[in-house]
Amino acid sequence: MPLGTLDRDPPPFFRQGPSALSKLAVCSALALLLMVADARFKVMQPLRVVLATVLYPAQWLALRPVLAYQEVSQYFSSLSSIKAAQDEVIKKHILQSQRANQVEQLSLENERLRKLLGLRERVHAKALAAQVIYDAADPYSRKIVIDKGMADKVGLGSPVLDESGVLGQVTRVYPLVSEVTLITDRDQAIPVLNTRTGARGVAYGDASLHADAMELRFMAANADVAAGDLLTTSGVDGVYPPGLPVARVEKVERRVDAVFARIYCVPLSLVSGTGHVMVLEPMLSQVSPRPEPIAPTITSRKGGSK
């Protein structure tokens, strides 16, 4: 009898597959690999899109009771509260209409003056209205999910606004929804302009110290920043259109031993409770591409000596 014809498999009763320890090793290695590929190399978006598409019916189903509850509570909300809300809107509308009536004239004037000066016309971003479906469940970041995705041609990196200011930026696009990172997320930075002084800076999200606040970093300890200053987008980043309100300075701490002042800001948009948002197209698609950087003529001499 030749070797190798004996059945070496264990009898079916003992056949239990690989041991738990080996399964643990394989699965944790796979999970670590996924995490590195996701956090370090950012190559896991296709897998995410596939899984999100698989998961979408479940999310749709889980959202039904929420929507039903909202509908019922809206139906039974009292007439008076709706009337109060309407009065509020009318009051706001009247306040705004005065300024809005001047816009036509001012924009015409602005256009003529710009032509006179030979400046570029201001770029106008295309806008898309969207609705916030829910807060993303991850408690370690500040993200929301909106109901427009690849199907509505939402671009990666698009700025997102609500009625009172900048809310955040689209950081992941799925077929039917997209994820917006709020400006209060720790990793989110936004270039801003102090409207009182005209000084530019960068504001970062600061979810650790305050609840949903921001911090204006890298301003010198003697910089002219005061509590109450309005920060708007500066438009130098090629993402956000200039002049959108972002935050208001709440507190300035100047320490003797520190080079930079600590400047706490409060975002103007309703980062934790907005319902409807507007997604703008990133400015980069409209401005002309940057010129190629001129290659440095002086090469570094590090280790290059003959």
Place this chain on the structure above:
Amino acid sequence: MIMRPGQQLLLPANPFFIWGSLIAAMLLNMLQNMGFWGRAGWVPDLLAVVLVFWTVHQPMRISIGGAFVFGLLMDVHQGGLLGQNALAYTVLSFFAITMHRRLLWFSVPSQAAQVFPLFAAAHAVELALRMATGGSFPGWLMLLAPVVEAALWPVASIILLAPQLRAPNPDANRPL
């Protein structure tokens, strides 16, 4: 298998019910996030409870591979780091398998006390991963999450074992 003194003889578990309960737990997790509490840190992870429950009761059917896949799905839903829940559920499922022969000899409240360290370990794994990759700390209330999950263990034992406690055709001479 040795029968424990006073152990009730159970019907075989229906695989459709097992997978259905896991999917239902996932839907409830989503509902908690979308409808009630948003991204609060203390929200109990019902899917983790059901996963540990079935890994302890039916280790031949639900094991580490299934836990890994459900973890990936939760990761995509949460929008955090891809693989953090997968790793946490893998660890959870492994420890559940190592203790599944011992655990069922205890009464249900003492089982809950013994699975508490498992849930705490799973949350600790997630916290360590996210702190290492630069997430913001979700607040001290997140320490409540494993406590609530352990407190839900008796509830899970009642609900998830209910279909196996019925007799197929009971009669007076042969009660199950």
